[in-house]
Amino acid sequence: MPRRTLLPVMLVLLLAAAGIGAWTAGKTVPPEVQVVRPRRAQVAAGLTAQGRVESTRETTVRARVEGLVRELRVDAGDAVTEGRELLLFDGDDARHRVEQAQNRLDLAQWESRDAERELAHSRSLVSVASESRSDLDAKVSRLEKARLQGALAEKELALARTHLAKLDCPSPHAGVVLEKLVEAGQWVPAGQPLFRVADHRRLKVAVNVDEADAPAVRLDQSCSVTADSLPGETFAARVTRVAPLARIERDATVVVVTATLTEETERLKVGNQVDVRVITRDAGEVLSVPVEAVRADRGGRFAWVAEAGVLRRRPVRLGVQNAERAEVLEGLGPQDRVVVSLGLDLADGLAVAAVERPQ
Numbered sequence: 001m002p003r004r005t006l007l008p009v010m011l012v013l014l015l016a017a018a019g020i021g022a023w024t025a026g027k028t029v030p031p032e033v034q035v036v037r038p039r040r041a042q043v044a045a046g047l048t049a050q051g052r053v054e055s056t057r058e059t060t061v062r063a064r065v066e067g068l069v070r071e072l073r074v075d076a077g078d079a080v081t082e083g084r085e086l087l088l089f090d091g092d093d094a095r096h097r098v099e100q101a102q103n104r105l106d107l108a109q110w111e112s113r114d115a116e117r118e119l120a121h122s123r124s125l126v127s128v129a130s131e132s133r134s135d136l137d138a139k140v141s142r143l144e145k146a147r148l149q150g151a152l153a154e155k156e157l158a159l160a161r162t163h164l165a166k167l168d169c170p171s172p173h174a175g176v177v178l179e180k181l182v183e184a185g186q187w188v189p190a191g192q193p194l195f196r197v198a199d200h201r202r203l204k205v206a207v208n209v210d211e212a213d214a215p216a217v218r219l220d221q222s223c224s225v226t227a228d229s230l231p232g233e234t235f236a237a238r239v240t241r242v243a244p245l246a247r248i249e250r251d252a253t254v255v256v257v258t259a260t261l262t263e264e265t266e267r268l269k270v271g272n273q274v275d276v277r278v279i280t281r282d283a284g285e286v287l288s289v290p291v292e293a294v295r296a297d298r299g300g301r302f303a304w305v306a307e308a309g310v311l312r313r314r315p316v317r318l319g320v321q322n323a324e325r326a327e328v329l330e331g332l333g334p335q336d337r338v339v340v341s342l343g344l345d346l347a348d349g350l351a352v353a354a355v356e357r358p359q
Contacts, residue, residue, distance in 0.1 A: 030351040031344060035306050035337040036359055038289045043320050043327045044282040047216070049207035049257075053272040055198030056260060057173060061086060063192045064166035067094075069184055074195070076180045080171040086195050087182070089167040098160040105153035112150050115143035175199040178270065201264035204240070207276050208254035211246050216280040218242070223259040227274045236262045239278060283320035286327045290359075293338045294318065294326055303332060304339035304346050306354035311339065313348045 068090040074080060119139045179196040182188060205225060209217055223237040241258035248254075259276050261268075268274070293303050294316065305314045316331030332338060337354055339346065346352075 028351075030309070030353045032353045032355055033304075033306065033311075033339045033341040033344065033346075034357040035354045036290060036293065036340050036357050037337060038287050038328055038332045038334055039359065040285050041288050041325055042285050043288050043322060043325050044279045045320050045322045046277050046279040046281075047209065047213050048275055048277045049209055050273060050275055051205040051207035053203050053205055053268050053270050053274055055175065055200060055270050056202040056204045057175070057199040058178070059172045059197050060193050061169065061172065061195040061197060063169075063188045063190055063194055065163055066187070066189045067091075067167055069182055069186050069188060072180070072182070072184050074177050074180075076177050078177045079200070080175060080177060080197060082172070082174045083170045086169045086171055086177075086197075087184075089169070091164060091167045094160070094164040094167055098157065098164055101153065101157035101160040105150065105157050108146060108150035108153045112143065112146035115139065115146045119143050169194060171197055173197070173199055175201075176270065198270055200270055201266055202261070203265065203268055203270070204258055204260040205237070205274055205276050206256055206258045208249050208252075209257045209278075211253040211255060213280075214242070214246070214255035214257070217255075217257050217278055222279045222282070224277045224279075225259065225261065225268070225274050226277075227268060227272050229272060230267060233267065235265060235268065237276070238262055281320045283327045286319070287332075287334065288325040288327050289332065289338055290340055291321065291324060291326050292342055293340045305332070306337045306339060306352055309351055309354070311346055311348060311350045311352055 069087055070090045071088040073085050073087055080086070119136075119142075122136050122139050175198050177195055178198050181193045181195060188194070217239060219239055219242060221239045223239060225235040225237050226233070237259040239257060240260040241256075243256040246253050246255050257278065259278065289303070295302055295304065300315060301318060302313050302315050305312050314331050314336070317329045319327035319329045321327065337356070339352075339354075340357060
């Protein structure tokens with residue numbers, strides 16, 4: 001192309017570029033905001049507290065009679081079935097007393113039978129006047145004495161057998177031995193604690209709830225129990241007790257709340273530290289938005305809604321809220337595009353570029 005032709009063309013291009021730049025510089029680019037649409041989701045509010053797993057059924061096994069512990073059959077941590085013998089007492093003396101009582105009963109019963117035969121024979125002689133009345137009375141007395149001795153021997157035998165039976169030390173129920181409180185060779189008095197046995201499948205957790213949160217907790221509320229040692233596992237529970245009195249715990253006033261697992265499990269162990277979440281309000285599946293979509297100022301709660309590329313302030317009324325979502329009672333619908341972006345200076349009527357955020 002000739003030089004004279006090339007210069008005018010370049011001049012035109014430069015002027016055009018300068019004009020476009022000037023037009024762009026004078027136009028404001030709208031800020032980009034992320035938006036979501038309200039949707040139906042499960043929304044429940046609650047509180048979380050830590051506690052340790054306990055058994056709903058824990059029994060202290062005690063010595064029913066005094067005696068010498070000859071042998072221990074279990075140790076702490078052992079699983080036991082109902083009726084399993086936990087230890088063996090020295091029962092030689094008790095068995096000897098049973099044998100002696102049985103011998104005395106046998107003798108008294110023989111004496112009673114012999115006295116009955118002799119009395120019957122004497123009465124037949126009295127009828128023919130060959131037996132005196134005084135002899136007959138003596139034989140009646142002998143029979144009464146034998147029967148009395150027999151009754152006493154029966155009672156003595158029953159007591160001896162009961163004492164021997166009380167030397168048995170069965171587990172009162174299936175579970176695990178939490179603690180062993182006696183050693184072999186030890187003499188224990190009646191009532192001495194021997195073992196602590198807990199049902200390891202029926203569990204509960206007692207947690208301290210701050211007095212400010214306690215009024216929201218009621219019997220039979222749903223709970224979830226989780227443990228760091230069992231990641232990904234959740235155990236259902238229900239509130240079964242709310243202590244009637246508050247107490248001071250580490251300079252804080254708390255109320256003890258007990259949550260009982262609804263199903264038996266062997267996954268959790270007595271003594272495990274767990275988190276208990278008590279569901280204090282459950283809205284069910286309702287229209288809701290992420291909590292970052294809700295704003296508040298002196299005028300109350302509101303949300304920014306993107307309408308045709310422009311922000312509009314929309315007052316809202318909320319229901320149940322938790323850390324993730326808030327139930328929408330009034331002000332928003334499923335078709336609205338609600339701003340969830342944070343850290344921006346937003347205002348009613350501001351032009352924006354709305355970008356849908358996946359939910």
